[in-house]
Amino acid sequence: MGTHKGVPKDQAPSIEVKSLSYAFQDGSSGLQHVVLSLPPGSRTLLIGANGAGKTTLLRLLSGKRMAPTGTVSIAGIDPFTSGLEGVTYLGLEWVLNPIVRTDIDVPTLLASVGGDYYTERRDELVKILDIDLAWRMHAVSDGERRRVQLAMGLLRPWRVLLLDEITVDLDLLSRSNFLGFLKRETESRACTIVYATHILDNLADWPTHLVHMHIGNVKEWGAVERFNVGGMRKSGNSQLGELVLEWLKDDLSERGPRGGRPSEGKTYESMEGKGGYGNEKRI
Numbered sequence: 001m002g003t004h005k006g007v008p009k010d011q012a013p014s015i016e017v018k019s020l021s022y023a024f025q026d027g028s029s030g031l032q033h034v035v036l037s038l039p040p041g042s043r044t045l046l047i048g049a050n051g052a053g054k055t056t057l058l059r060l061l062s063g064k065r066m067a068p069t070g071t072v073s074i075a076g077i078d079p080f081t082s083g084l085e086g087v088t089y090l091g092l093e094w095v096l097n098p099i100v101r102t103d104i105d106v107p108t109l110l111a112s113v114g115g116d117y118y119t120e121r122r123d124e125l126v127k128i129l130d131i132d133l134a135w136r137m138h139a140v141s142d143g144e145r146r147r148v149q150l151a152m153g154l155l156r157p158w159r160v161l162l163l164d165e166i167t168v169d170l171d172l173l174s175r176s177n178f179l180g181f182l183k184r185e186t187e188s189r190a191c192t193i194v195y196a197t198h199i200l201d202n203l204a205d206w207p208t209h210l211v212h213m214h215i216g217n218v219k220e221w222g223a224v225e226r227f228n229v230g231g232m233r234k235s236g237n238s239q240l241g242e243l244v245l246e247w248l249k250d251d252l253s254e255r256g257p258r259g260g261r262p263s264e265g266k267t268y269e270s271m272e273g274k275g276g277y278g279n280e281k282r283i
């Protein structure tokens with residue numbers, strides 16, 4: 001892993017949105033005159049009530065929906081017309097992909113998205129997300145399934161990550177580790193993140209930028225320093241959050257990491273690459 005120093009931040013993609021208005025097929029308005037300028041290497045939190053337009057905006061940024069010409073630019077490129085490489089959008093459709101509910105093992109799934117190539121990232125994600133390589137996906141809990149999905153989605157070294165709240169099933173410690181991983185990513189390589197979430201635990205020190213959406217409009221946005229978000233505990237947790245985090249940390253240290261159990265007896269190298277995620281077509 002690289003360090004904070006010497007990171008080619010400028011080479012990370014910027015996200016520019018200029019007077020973006022968007023109407024759905026039924027004619028109803030999705031977004032009105034959205035203007036944003038998120039710098040290279042930034043970590044933006046997209047905040048807004050249900051229906052505020054967060055998903056609509058993220059889908060437009062990802063190139064999954066067509067924005068009017070000249071309104072969306074990622075690293076200077078229109079993501080819809082140019083099919084920009086390195087943009088990872090993780091949202092509901094991705095979560096609902098049925099492959100992760102079949103009787104399939106974790107190493108095979110990870111291999112299907114490049115796990116045998118990005119071995120270091122694979123091993124780091126398995127550790128951070130506390131994944132047991134012996135799991136079979138038809139017989140895991142929702143949160144365990146979500147952790148495997150996250151490892152799959154994050155494995156390829158994306159340049160832009162657009163996250164539409166998909167951490168709701170994670171326990172507090174896993175989510176905290178996950179957020180820490182994302183932060184380190186932006187500090188150690190050239191990448192930019194926009195994260196739409198309703199869950200603010202552990203987030204006080206995370207964002208560099210905030211965007212507040214309301215009924216298809218961006219009400220306010222800017223560098224986090226502009227907003228008075230001080231006054232919370234340093235970790236950003238409530239006292240209850242702190243307590244639960246401590247409990248879960250203790251539980252983990254009692255149990256020890258899941259990886260490296262001799263009984264697993266499986267290696268990535270022995271697994272044939274199959275599964276669906278790596279083969280998804282860009283729309």
Ligand SMILES: Nc1ncnc2c1ncn2[C@@H]1O[C@H](COP(=O)(O)OP(=O)(O)OP(=O)(O)O)[C@@H](O)[C@H]1O
Pocket residue numbers: 024025026028029030048049050051052053054055056057
């Ligand atoms: N295909 C569509 N056609 C018409 N209206 C839509 C369509 N998709 C979404 N909407 C409407 O657009 C608005 C914004 O939806 P969007 O999914 O972007 O909100 P959101 O901020 O992501 O909400 P949530 O926090 O609930 O995920 C909502 O009022 C929704 O009903």
